[in-house]
Amino acid sequence: MRDPLQSTQPSPAEKRTDVMLWVALLLSPLAMGINTIVGFTVAHWTTDTARKGACYLVSAIDFALCIFAFAISASYSRISRGTEDAEAIDGRRAFMAKVSMLLSVLAALLVIAGTIAVITLHPTD
Amino acid sequence: MILFHVPGFRGNQTSLNPVGPGAEHIEFEFALIFWITVIVYCIVLIALVVYVVRRRHSLNIMPEPIRTTPESDRRARHAVGAAMVVTVLLVFTMLIGSFVSGHALGKMNRQSAYTIDVYGHQWWWEVHYPNDEPDKTVVTANEIHVPMGVPLRIHGTSRDVIHSFWAPNVQGKRDLMPGYDTDVMMQIDQPGRWRGQCAEYCGEQHAHMSFYMVAEPAQQFQQWLAQQAAASVSPSSPQVTRGQQVFLSHACVMCHTIRGTPAGSRVGPDLTHLASRSTIAAGVLPNTIGNLGGWILNAQSIKPGCRMPPNHMTGTELQDLLAYLETLK
Amino acid sequence: MITTTAIESTAELTEQERAQAARLEAVWREPTGFWGWFKAVHHTTIGKRYAVTAFGFFLLAGLLAGGMRLQLAFPEAHILSNDLYNQFFTMHGSTMMFLFAVPMMFEAMSVYLVPLMVGTRNIAFPRLNAYSYYLYLFGGLMFYVAFACNTGADRGWFSYVPLAGPDYGPGKRPDFWAQLITFTEVSGLAVAVETIVTVFKLRAPGMSLNRIPIFVWGQVVVAFMVIFSLPGVVLSSTMLLMDRTCNTQFFNPAAGGDVLLYQHLFWWFGHPEVYIIFIPGAAIISTIVTSFSRRHVFGYLVLVLSLVATGFMAFGLWVHHMFATGIPQIAESYFTAASMVIAIPTGAQVFCWIATIATGKVVLKTPMWWAIGFFFVFIMGGMTGMFVASVPVDLQVHDTYFVVAHFHYVLIGGAVFPLFGAITYWFPKVTGRMLNETLGQLTFWLFFIGFNITFFPMHLVGIRGMPRRVYTYQPNMGWTTLNQVESLGYVLLFLAVCVLLVNVSRSLRSGAIAGPNPWNAGTLEWATSSPPPQYNFLHLPTVNGREALWDAAPNQPIVAGLPDDARSFLITRTLDAEPEGRDEFPGPTIWPFLAAVATSIAFIGSIFTPWGITIGAIPVAITMIGWFWPERQPAQRRRAREIWQSE
Amino acid sequence: MAERVERPVLDVSRLPTVGFGSRSITWWGIMGMMAIEGTVFVLMIASYFYLHSRNSEWPPHRNPPDLLWGTVNLVLFLISVVPSEWYRRRARKGDLRAVQIGLVLVSLFGIGNVIVRYFELWHLNTDWSIDAYGSAVWTLMGLHVLHLLTDLVDTIVLTVIFFTPLVEGKRFQDAEENAAYWYFVVGFWIPIYLVIYWAPRWLHA
Structure with a gap:
């Protein structure tokens, strides 16, 4: 293991891992953002046309993003x-x-909550 | 839900004394959230107090930090995990309850509804009862008579800044905004005078911008409507005639309408049937001669900042004017 | 790079170290004298100024609240006129949000504590830091001078259009409000950038992401939220000002404008704002609970996750302030979903704190009392938050005293209780003296009881139909008794703050000497003397675990080799904090002060004429160029010793 | 506490004092500024489309802005990236002569951009006080002008510094970061150009 106090450069393989971890970390917030902001915008259109399809599409995309984020982070977690998560570098x-x-689980809960709203409510409500 | 019928919440401006399906649906969700949160609150805080008491350390110096055992951390992890699962379940219960009551509010029948137009002004409410024949459209202010047990479609907008139309016993609030037309469905099942008030800060006299929704049986309502649709009564005595002249020759005519006379301005409330209303100045004062006189002479002392200017007139002029206004049933 | 050249590092300094301390002292000394005051750039100096100024505004806003409680104690009272009352509640709200809560919970805390906690010698961009403080101060002064001249803002702390627009907001009152926003947002944004860079690049070697103290995590999350949320209010207040002074038509429905656009932009900022205030509070609670339960916090990972998740989710809540505007229900329901789901990470934090207490040794000193009070008050606020998150229920409670009760429970519970805990906790670090324990507990009980007497009845009076922002009410509404109880509660709150002030002033003169680490706590600010020297640490520390002091190895290395004839600092990598470079902080200078004066003239000028910004930009540019112009001697010194990075 | 512990020393005296990109803290500061200003731009563009959704006609009762000058400026901005990138790379090597030339070139480009911008403003075919569309167009334009002018002043001051004896490693860092900021100004002109000049044409159909 590299010494965290040394000023050695991380190897290219380590850099790739770190980039993937960043990607996994930021995918779930992206899903949350799409769910709320795009969902909100699309819902106006749903109300006008009385068709919920677009809202379900948003939910499906978000849910896929959450699963993807979970899969990436789970593979690195394995x-x-x-490794204790208080250790340096590998930790x-x-x-x-x-x-x-955990963030992707939370994002998935948010997406599910939004989907329940679309199922329960009628476009004209 | 019964618990909410405690005397304190029995008033004519409280959301926990619903008199129509709208407020009832909301009260259901309110009660659901209330019971869940009260129980959770108690459990969490009792747990906190118990642990603080049990783990209290009486030393006056700060002891060295302790190393926890893996066993105790594992138990804590299980407890926190279980608490989280329960939290998620409860949150989703409240969430679904909220959507269900939202749907119940939304699906109220729009087709057969009786339409009333409400326009917010700084600081009073203009109310129209539209009719296919324009001259039968009823215009009044601050007192909204409605037929009982009939779905109502309150259509509204604002003539100036943002106001919010809110009669809590009947239905949740809805903002009236310039540039937007808004529709809200409601229904009142109990006869009575249900008070409402502007709920969006709208300037100097936001505090004094209330109204009443008066729910009456359909027949009584129709009578009221027919009477309101009529033009004002013609003066029947010399004093009243002089009073009408005072109205038409003073600043009153610049802002107010009295149908059946040349006064036709829409700036202030329509006074054609002023005497039939029970309050003046948007629910601020009971509609008595004394109050009305004080209001005409110096509205600014009652409702500082309101659009009604002080009026200078002699004692006789005022007497005559009041006599005239009293006839406007 | 670790050598075995050993030096002694305990209580007594060696001859060699004393000489080093003297050299550092000479380099880092803040200028003295009258003009020296305007040149200071050290983060502890600026941080203290932020804290004192923000607390001053807290007291002012508290007095305004007293005026309002007096007026509302009697129906149809004439103690304050409607005009004055409207100014009072607007000034109260705007001061509490823009001049107290954010500057205190974020700017003061972050500026003073973050550099100490990550183990560096100053905050990144110290001159920008000084500039941001002066702008904040000038903005606040401008706002209160305007108030004293009967031009106090009176359109609510949100200044909705069209009420605050050109047609219905005559005079200059809304303009002063809009420019207050400009002042405070510039200072908030500056501190946000400084905080992020300090935490990302200036951490002590070994303090990888998973070892950053939770308090610092909280401030970083807040800094990011400031960066992405404040632009919303930048735009809305600028559009408002332009509508008022340059005849733009953004909010005029008659010319294609839209009044809801203002609300969307305002609440894009306004809701994250609530979490900007609460997250530092939660981070303080984590710190206090850790120190006074005498163990590493339980669930560090979950606590960090909660802060980060809350930071992201806070941007998905803004429409829940607009449920009554008639937006389609499906669209609003996404925000119900977000508003309720955000309770999950907050709940996780609460459970972790209780688990920490349940498995630790609890020491009931004043800061811990404030933390316990926080649980009672804040959780109540969180619970009423579930009511306002639900669209149908919100339609009833929105803009009533129920909401007033809700957000005072959340904000006083989530920010002021932790803040008072933080004051007792860090007072010894900042001043070198302990606060009195008895007076501290007296403050707590007065405040806790007074708070509940004041704000609990507001739930009831709100359900009984009392709207917010009314200067009076009618006697037959059944609101009188509850309002009188609330007003009595205010007296206790007032006394509590008086006791706190007495305690502070007594302790400043005669409090017990604190020593470097009176609480035997684990974070790095306790590794240096109290108050810290201007150079913060004699030897820059390295870190071996989450609680740097508790986890330090017996032979934990220290950093050496930074030149002590300049304000040098160490740059480390973002993820794992391995050393990667050296740099120098700029020294004290008058330019940030001059630039802040020039900027203030431009901002205030633009209230009166659209040319204010255009012409005012010239002195701003001149002072900025003066600020950034390199100084000859340091440049030559640095050039002589340069080591360029190898690609 | 009296016992004396031998502590090893982490010697950092050999670490570089001049670092570029993510090794420089001012680079991080500039990134922070870009994040703030980028959010302002994004929210302003969102406001533009929000106002569009509230109007039946867009642009209301008038022609969209004339394409010519805006497009000229776009081309000018894109070409200026070439000298900018060149001196940015040379700055990392400490090549004084190249940075001097590059900064002069980019300053000249900036002045050119400002002059073209002046003609652009005359051909927007609207006024900020007529309606919300006009206000939105002018505000978008104004925001970009503000950034253009700020960066131009910054570039000119830096150019002057580079002809004095005050040049040191830190100034090469500044030069590199100035180029990064210029890319931000150029980069955001592309969406703003599309919104101001093309959105009215596409939305009109």
């Missing part, structure tokens, strides 16, 4: 299994992977 990767897994 690699770093056994930090385990930490990021776990945070991003």
Whole structure:
């Protein structure tokens, strides 16, 4: 393991891992953002046309993003299994992977909540 | 839900004393959230107090930090995990309840509804009862008579700034905004005078911008409507005639309408049937001769900042004017 | 790069270290004298100024609240005129949000504590930091001078159009409000950038992302929220000002404008704002609970996740302030969903704190009392938050005293309780002296009881139909008794703050000497003396765990090799904080003050003429160029020793 | 506490003092500014389309802005990226002569942009006080003018500094970051150009 106090450069493989962890971490907020902001915009159109299809499409895309984020972070989390998330460098990767897994679960809950709204409510309500 | 019928919430401007389906649906969701949150609140805080008491350390110096055992951390992890699962379930219960009541509010029948137009002004409410024959359209202010048990479509907008139309016993509030036309469905099932008030800050006299919704049986309502549709009564005594002259020769005529006379301005409330209303100045004062006189002479002392200017007239002129206004049933 | 050249690093300094301290002292000393005051750039100096100024505004806004409670204690009272009352509540709200809560919870806390907690010697961009403070101060002064001249803002802290627009908001009152926003947003944005850069690049070696103290995590999340939310209010207040002074038509429905656009932009900022205020509070609670439960916080990962998730989700809530505007229900329901789901991360935090307490050793000192009070008050606010999140229920409680009760429980519970805890907790660090424990607990109980007496009845009076922002009410509404109880509660709150002030002034003179680490806490600010020297740390520390002091190895290395004849600092990598470079902080200078004066003239000028900004930009540009113009001697010194990065 | 512990020393005296990109803290500061200003631009563009959704005719009762000058400016902006990128890369190597030439060129481009911008403003075919469309167009334009002028002044001051004896590693960092900021000004002109000049044409149909 690299010494966290040394000023050595991370290797290209490590850099790739870190980039993937960032991607996994930011996918779920992206899904949340699409769910609320795009969902909100599309819902106006749903109300005008009385067709809910577009809202379901938004939910489906978001849900796919959450699953994707979960899959990436879960795979990294498996690699770093056994590493305490308070340790340096490898622990930090385990930490990021776990945070991003939980974040994708939370994002999925938000998407489900939005979808329940679309199912329950009628466009003219 | 019965709990909410405690005396404190029995008033004619409270959301927990619903008199129509709209407020009832909302009260259902209110009660659902109330019970869930009260129970959760109690459990969480009792747990907190118990642990603080049990784990209290009486030393006056700060002890060295402790290393927790994996066993105790594991137990804590399970407890927190279980609490989170319950939290998620409860949140989704409230969420679904909210959407269900939202749908119940939204599906109220629009087709057969009786339409009333409400326009917000700084600081009073203009009310129209549209009729296919324009001259039968009834215009009044601050007192909205409605037929009981009939779906109502309150259509509204604002003539100046944003106001919010809110009679809590009947239905939730709806903003009236310049540039927007808005529709809200409501229905009142109990006879009575239900008070409402502007709920969006609208300037100097936001506090004094209330109205009454008067729910009456359909027949009584139709009578009221027919009477309101008529033009004002012609003066029947010399004093009243002089009073009408005072009205038409003073600043009153610049802002107010009295149908059947040359006064036709739309700036202030329509006074054609002023005497039939029970309050003046948007629910601020009971409609008595004394109050009306004070209001005409110096509205600014009652409702500072309102659009009604002070009026200078002699005692006789005022007497005559009041006598005239009293006839406008 | 770790060598074994050993030096001693305990209580007593060696001869060599004392010489080093003297050199650092000479380099870092803040200028003295009258003009020196305007040249200071150290983060502890500026941080203290932020805190004192923000607390001053807190007291002013609190007095305004007293005026309002007096007026509302009696129906149809004439103690305040309607005009004055409308100014009072607008000034109260605007001051609490823009001049107290954000500057205190974010700017003061972040500026003072973050550099200490991450183990560096100053905040990134110290001159920008000084500039941001002066702008904040000038903005606040302008706002209150206008108030004293009967030009106090009176359109609510949100200044909705068209009420605040050119047609219905005559005079200059809304213009002063709009420019207050400009002042405070510039200072908030500056501190946000400084905080992010400090945390991303100036952390002590070894403090990887998973070891950053939770308090610092909170401030970083807030800094990002400031960066992405404040542009909303930048635009809305600028459009408002332009509509008023340059005849633009953004909000005029007759010319294609739209009144809801203002609300969308305002609440794009306004809702994250609530979390900007609450997240530092939550982060303070994590810190206090850790220190006074004497263990590493339980669920560090979950707590960090909660802060980050709350930060993101806060941007999906803005429409829940607009449920009554008639937006289609399906569209609004996305915001009901977000508003309720955001309770999940907050709940997770609460459970982690309780788990920490349940598995630790609880020491009931004043800061811990404030944390316990926080639980009672804030959770209540969170629960009433579920009511306002639901579209149908919100239609009843929106803009009533129920909401007033809700957000005072959330904001006083979520920010002021933690803040008072933080004051007792960090007072020894800032001043070197302890606060009195008895007076501290007296403050707590007065405040806790007074708070509940004042604000709990507001729930009831709101359900009974009392709208917000009314200067009076009629005697037959059944609101009188509850309002009188609320007004009595205010007296207790007033006394509580008086006791706090007495405690502070007594302790400043004669409090017990604190020593470097009176709470035996684990974060890095406790590794240096109290108050910290101008250079913060004699030896820059390295970190070996989440609680740097508790987890330090017996032979934990220290950083050496930074030149001590300049304000040098160490740059580390963002993710794992490995050392990657060195740089120098700029020293004290008058230019940020002059630039702030020039900027203030431009801002205030633009209230009166559209040319204010255009002409005012020239002195601003001149002072900025003066500020950035390189100084000859340091440039030559640096050039002589340059080491360029190898690609 | 009295016992003395031997502590190892992490010697950082060999670390570089001149770093570029993410190694420089001013680079991070500039990124922060771009994030703030980018959000302002995005919200302003969103406001433009929001106002469009509230109007039946767009632009109301008048012609969209004339294409010529805006397009000229777009081309000018895109060409200016070439010298800018060239001096940015040379700055990382400490090539004084190249940076001097590059900064002069980019300053000249900036002045050119400002002159063309003056003609653009005369051909917007609307006024800010007529209606909300006009207000939105002028505000978008105004925001971009503000950034253009700020960066131009910044570039000119930096150019002057580069001809004094005050040049050091930090100034090369400044030069590199100035180029990055210029890309932000150029980069945001593309969506703003599309919104101001093309959106009315497409939405009109």
